[in-house]
Amino acid sequence: MIHVVSKDNIARAPRMTVEGWSSAIPSNTQKFRVIRWAKSGAKKVLSYMCILLLVVDVISNNWEVIDYIANAKHLLTPLLDVNSPTDMLAQYSFPEMASPLRASKVGRFMINSSFASIQARDSSTFMLGTTTHDIVGKANDICGQLVDKYPVTDLNATTMQLGSVVDSITFIRGNVLSHWFGDSKTAPRAMTSMNETQLRAMGYAPGRLSTDLRLTTPVAIPPPGQNTTASISMYRYFMKGFCSGCVPGTELGLDTCVIEYSLNAETKSLDVYSSKAIMGGTHELGFIFLRRGGPILALYTRFFTLLLLFGVYAASQKTVQWVDFVQQTVPQRLVRLIAPPLYRQPCSILGLSDICFNSDVFVVLYSLAVLGDEEISMVYSRVLNRWYVNSSFNLWIELRLMSMTVRWLWLNCFLLKLAKWICHFVSMAQYTGANRVMGWLNFSSVSWMYLSVCVLFERNDFIEFGNSVNVDLHSTTQNLDATYVLLFESWYVRGLPALAVMVVGNLAVLLAVDHVVNRKWWVAMAHNSLGRQLIYNSTSILADFRGTVFEKPGYAGTCVKMKIRAWCTLRWFLSSHLTCLGLAEQPSVMRAMRGTATATTHKSKSPKRHGRDDMSSTDDTDESHHVKPIPAVHPHDEEDDDGTSQCETTPTSMELHVVVQDREGHIHVIDGEKREMQALAVEVKILRDVYLNLG
Template identity: 45%
Template structure:
């Protein structure tokens, strides 16, 4: 899952390390390249889905275009329920007079939002969906008897039906899988609310289904007429009694067969069905809340912030002195626009920044949460019509983009778990809390693996609500039944959905740590690796740096420019816990380096001595011997320069770089390394 998983060998071999050259086979090399390309492609696809989400699932833009407003056509000249009764013919049991008080309230809100002059509602289009079979055929509701007492032969009549209902639900996804709510006897047609309650059903949604047609002519008595009629659907759905409902809208072409009975002055629709191959035009109307607009603004600001900060990271950020960050203003400036050198640097990818920055992850998650009340309903309505309609690339991309939103909930949840793990832990030293080490991804590929379950979150909620029964006013006085928000369609499914998220997250982490257990063990033996795993809210440990095996510690070779950028990222975009290194490790680390220093001194004369020796021998040896001595001089310099350093945090969570003699590397010394484009070896 990236170059980081493969051990590399460095020419310098300090004490405490033990190298073994690992040359991957052709198959392993090809697999590694394939994984790298796949990770890059997945990153590009995720970025593309974020763009699709910002544009395709942008309620403000969708509402501004206004393509859904044509679905209001039958109600444009209707301003109240009385005018609705005068303009349309209704069956006796399916009219505005036959519904409950909540139903009348929904009729009124339906008419009001048609004449929404103050932009109180979003009117959104959800594309067109092919009618291929009975799953998307809703025309059968029109097959009823309509009283038309004042109609004459040849007159135009508009038909309508209205039915209010309460959907009662039993169980959830967890009880369906591990309990008996799916297999227990289900409610039957005609059961009342008392019976449903005894069977474990709970009211979960209140609705009003209103269908209105374009005009048809009254035929001569007894004559069967076959014709096409346009039917408009207005399905209001509320998730607590008396709450402002959302409203699903639709338009279908229905083939009806009807006749006129002059004895009863009734028009009888004997059959009604949709044309296979026609399209259902779908829309939805939501109450316009401040959260949706705020969500768009915050997400846009997050993207701009990420681009700004990532652009800074492409340069070499200066090594930061904690004393320079004494105010909130300086910290924010350092986080978004740090001081830097002009030397280019590619410490990490843009996706790494978006997935691992505390500020980006938490702000983006908060923005998604503000908009989730609309997004969940929007996704459910679109998914219900899109699945039977067959594959449509634009619809599928928008649904995937809505599912991808929850990826940041996954990341935020994992960061919260790391923070809580540190908060409740009594561990005093970095690396002591083994549980915290498990709460990390080894690479971007593992992060992407967590998103596939989220793509099916709508189907998962549907499965949890699949044992349901629609209670209508034909069998029950619905004024006596009410819906509580905590038991509503989506809220009741959230615990199961969160359980799925957590289980999916832990499963991916477990597989990651089992498959790459050797690499994780190496990373935990390095002070830079421990800053990722145990000493911060970082959840992504892929630094794309070579790791070398050692008995006491592993070694990571990192360019000074890259190290400065990582220090900036940890200082400005992560929460560092400020745990010190274990004193026992520090003593062993220093002792091993002292032994190494003595050994190198014995093996190699000092650089100055070697230079003098080479100068004295120039006149006495041939050119080849001089070249050999110069190579020895270079090797001695390399050994002297291969000092092992370690990264530690102070109590305030700021990084400090120390050499093997416990001398802190100052910013000036770091600048020299940056100008030389040199590297540090971190143990």
């Protein structure tokens, strides 16, 4: 939020006489206080929730920390003394049709890659785990794959270990858009017995390579013909690749299965005819991912941006000194992003939401971190969500999933800022406000930004729905060596266009609703120079700022009164954390300001005002007959922008100033005579705690 004047008051407040307004104050004050408290409280809760999710994301979804804790390494137990797939065949008994020997070349490559990662256990991989998920239904019961016939090489042995491999390629038809607007969801579906040619003829395309390896703890061999029930531990190594020849990621798992089996002496096989998970039991989940540069850079970038957020927020709670940004060097500008020169006087015009969602520096850095980490986080969150939705409620997992989804909120911000920059770049507009499209690329408050999260929370379900029409082609049905998966047709990438449409459509709808619902407020903001700088002449995407609206006779625009301390801090944020586009102010605005300056000059010559400082005070009686105040909604009912009581401040003058930019995008504050506000005069006003009137 650069926080704000109430939209309700600007849009709906009646134009009352002084007497009529005075009589209305007692009846409306309580109502306004309730509205202020409710809006302020809701925004604070959302802001703190956002910060909480940021912290949770940096801590709990930190792959380096999770890998260092090493909770997933006990899931590697069956393979710790196995050096190759050949050794695995010697230790475990595999069914004839579910053996590594029947896997495709890509399937064997994925097994070898996973073996190499497990044996190395070095800095080339992340080993992430574990989360525990309750098994409360069939959706989380994966023990059925053990049902098969296992050859017994030694009938005199007392125990044996079971293994099973399922090698397949997942074929997918359609996406979210074709499911909604086409027939890919309702058309006849493929059968599991179909080959590649038949699947492609029905519109399916290969989207994922998978090799599902299961290994068990030793099983007691019963006497021949005796039905036996046993409880065993089953380890899962589910290797998945999203392009042929790519290094796969491995999903790790551990379940307890109850099997029913018997020994067939004639066929020399152990026949498992039932295998089920224990209802009420748990499934342990872990991952092995290749350690690439993108996720590592993203981890450090997210940690740095979190420190940046707290540093900038701490600086924004003081009054920033009035410095000349034109004369600053690049190193000075970088230092003053976080550590500007400060006065001791407090100021609260900027909140956490302003910095999180409106600072170019924070938005760009965090968006890059999000994109760099999507390689792991998209797979991690999808698999974690798949197990969690069929399990019981877990607050910690819920927060982790939310934090990974909320990341995309900064992609929304980045897209809006990028759209504003492109719109300015291709436009021929020479004056602020001439490019009307820019006006639609802003939110009136951070609350609308938070609403976009509701759609982002459905990201995993959105991807699942797009890939819901799928079938597995197994290596036992057809030789898979000549079947390949293209990256752009893979499980996640194929859904990105529809996901992008969802994100952009969500933003467009929210922006349109915001501008329609608050259309009068937007008109009022466009008639104020500070509002125009935010909306049309910078990369700000939040057009909200904190101040009090009032009317000035002879001036048709919107006048806003704010503390000079608040303006100094806001000026620093505009100059340091936003990109100013350098458009000139409309000539008509300057002519109107010149007219009000002339009227103010004539009024200052009256005997009643002789000898008084027209920049810091005014005659209360005279002002009450010319200013029609419109009440503003502030977060604190009794306090102003800097946390000081309003009754302790000096009254404002009637002189107006406008906020303008030069061609280089430097912010200036000038009066009707085009005299720029200077640092020395500002320091005096800060000490006197006066107001600044912006027209």
